[in-house]
Structure formats: C-alpha cells, structure tokens
Amino acid sequence: MDPDRQTELNALRPDLLRFARLQLRDASAAEDAVQETLLAALQGSHRFENRSSYKTWLISILRHKIIDIIRSQNREITASSLADDEDGDDGLTETLFERGGHWQRDAAPARWADPDASFEQRQFWAVFEACLDHLPAKTARVFMMREFLGFDTDEICKETGISTSNCWVVLHRARMGLRTCLETKWFVGAGSPGC
Amino acid sequence: MLSCREATELMSQEQDRPLTLRERVGLRLHVLICAACTNYRQQMSVLRAACRRFGSGGTP
Known part of the structure; x- marks a missing residue:
C-alpha cells in the first residue's frame, strides 16, 4: 500500500468516525461503517490531488455504508422508539414562544452574521457537531437522513414507519433545536428584533 | 394571520415539500411584518447550507 495513502487515511479516520457516530449513535456500528469504508477505499484505485477531495470521496462512500446500516436497523427499531422522542421536546417550544404563539x-x-466566514472555521464545525449530538437520538436520525443522507420525507416515512406529518414535526423540532443551539453557542448576536 | 410558532412550522416544511398557495401567501405576509421570523428563515437556509457542506465532507 502506498505509504502516503496510509498516512492520509489515518489522518482522516477520526473525522469519518465522528461523522458515523453522530448519525448512528452507536460506537460499534460506526466503527463497522468506517472499517468498511476504508476497505472500499483501499480497493479503489482513485487518485486524488489533495486531501479535501479525498475526504469528500471517503465521506460519500461512508454515507452509503451508513444508509445500509440505517436501513437494516430501522427494520428492528423504528416507530416505537421514535415515539419516545415525541415528548423529548425538552419543552423547547414553551421556552421560545408565548402562549399566543409569538x-x-x-x-x-437574531440575524446570523456572515455564515460563510463561520463555515471556514474548524471551531464552528465543532460547535455544529456538538449541537447535532445534543438532539434526541431519533430526532437526530430523521434529521440526518433528510439532510446528510439525502432521503426525502416519503423515504424517511417508509424506512422509519412514521407518518408524513409526524416526520415534518420531527424535522421541525430538529431544526428548531439546532438553530437554537447554534444561536446560543456560536452566533450569539445583536439583541432580539421583536416581532 | 399566522403566529410566529405556526410560521416556523411552515418555514421548516418549506424545506421538505412545496407549500400550498395559501401557506405561501400567509408566510409571506407574516415575514413582511416580523423581523424575528425573517431572521428565522435566514437561519433555516444557513442550516441547510451547513448540512450540505457537512454531509459532503467539505468542512475545513
């Protein structure tokens, strides 16, 4: 094996593992997904100019491995455990809205200033990951299926056994949780604009 | 008139399905007069962009 390639793989492994763990919430399943990804990568004969395109390629393999694992897991868990998250709103909406819905x-x-500049900072992504990790597990899973793995809501319903309207509720809750976390932990900003 | 809470539900759902005409008009009216929800909508698109980037391994 090309020693440079080995060094690259070793350097990227923690990133891959974090990515898989966030979505699978299961250390050993994440480990499996990453192992399989590395195996597939070593068997591939692609050449890469730089580390970032190599990482992009590895993540795309890893996404497919994660999808396979989620599909097999969802057959076992699903609707019942999703319902557990149902009450897992942490009372967030009560904290954010008055009774009348304002x-x-x-x-x-607040308005988030210059998000593109944030995207260039490693620290932002550490916060982003922490905020994702903070979401209830099943809520996070549905959200990541939608946003990272490219499922549409119909496919999510089919895979997880929840209804379409429930899926929208879960996605809304995930987005609300994530933006609240990011606003507090990163984009702490210029006062509240009111309504 | 939509409440902010209802508006945020629609602003999430518009990421997942086409809104109906009535929903679109209701939302447009609401954000016209609500700075907080205008910001929320910006945050939804930042979130989507961040997820695209994160999910494709394009983070620094």
Missing part, C-alpha cells in the same frame, strides 16, 4: 421577548431569532 416569540418570547428574549428568544426572538
């Missing part, structure tokens, strides 16, 4: 005074969303 934003609480100190909860009104």
Whole structure:
C-alpha cells in the first residue's frame, strides 16, 4: 500500500468516525461503517490531488455504508422508539414562544452574521457537531437522513414507519433545536428584533 | 394571520415539500411584518447550507 495513502487515511479516520457516530449513535456500528469504508477505499484505485477531495470521496462512500446500516436497523427499531422522542421536546417550544404563539421577548431569532466566514472555521464545525449530538437520538436520525443522507420525507416515512406529518414535526423540532443551539453557542448576536 | 410558532412550522416544511398557495401567501405576509421570523428563515437556509457542506465532507 502506498505509504502516503496510509498516512492520509489515518489522518482522516477520526473525522469519518465522528461523522458515523453522530448519525448512528452507536460506537460499534460506526466503527463497522468506517472499517468498511476504508476497505472500499483501499480497493479503489482513485487518485486524488489533495486531501479535501479525498475526504469528500471517503465521506460519500461512508454515507452509503451508513444508509445500509440505517436501513437494516430501522427494520428492528423504528416507530416505537421514535415515539419516545415525541415528548423529548425538552419543552423547547414553551421556552421560545408565548402562549399566543409569538416569540418570547428574549428568544426572538437574531440575524446570523456572515455564515460563510463561520463555515471556514474548524471551531464552528465543532460547535455544529456538538449541537447535532445534543438532539434526541431519533430526532437526530430523521434529521440526518433528510439532510446528510439525502432521503426525502416519503423515504424517511417508509424506512422509519412514521407518518408524513409526524416526520415534518420531527424535522421541525430538529431544526428548531439546532438553530437554537447554534444561536446560543456560536452566533450569539445583536439583541432580539421583536416581532 | 399566522403566529410566529405556526410560521416556523411552515418555514421548516418549506424545506421538505412545496407549500400550498395559501401557506405561501400567509408566510409571506407574516415575514413582511416580523423581523424575528425573517431572521428565522435566514437561519433555516444557513442550516441547510451547513448540512450540505457537512454531509459532503467539505468542512475545513
């Protein structure tokens, strides 16, 4: 094996493992997905100019491995455990909205300044991962199926056994949780605009 | 008139399905007069962009 390639793989392995763990919430399943990805990568004969395109390629293999694992897992777990998250709202909406459905005074969303600049900072992505990790497991799974693995809501319903409207509720809750976390932990900003 | 809470539901759903005409008009009216929800909508698109980037391994 090309020693440079081996060095690259070793350097990227932690990134791959974190990516898989976030989505699978299961250390050994994540380990399996990464092992299989590395195996597939070593068997491939692609050449890469730089590490970032190599990482992109590895992540795309890993995404497929994760999808396979999720599909096999979903047959076993699914709807019942998703329902457990149902109450796992952490009372977030009560914290954010008044009874009439308007934003609480100190909860009104701020404008996020220059997100593209944030995207270039490693620290932003550490916060992003922490916020994802903070979501309830099943909520996070549905969200990541949608946003990282490219499922549409019909496919998510089919895979997880939840209804379409339930799927929208779960996705909404995930987005609300994530943006609230990112706003507090990263984009802490210029006061609340009110409504 | 939509409440902010209802508006945020629609702003999530517009990422997953085409909104109906009535929903689109209701949402447009709401964000016109609500700075907080206008910001929320910006955050939804930042979130989507961040996920695209993260999910494709394009993070630094």
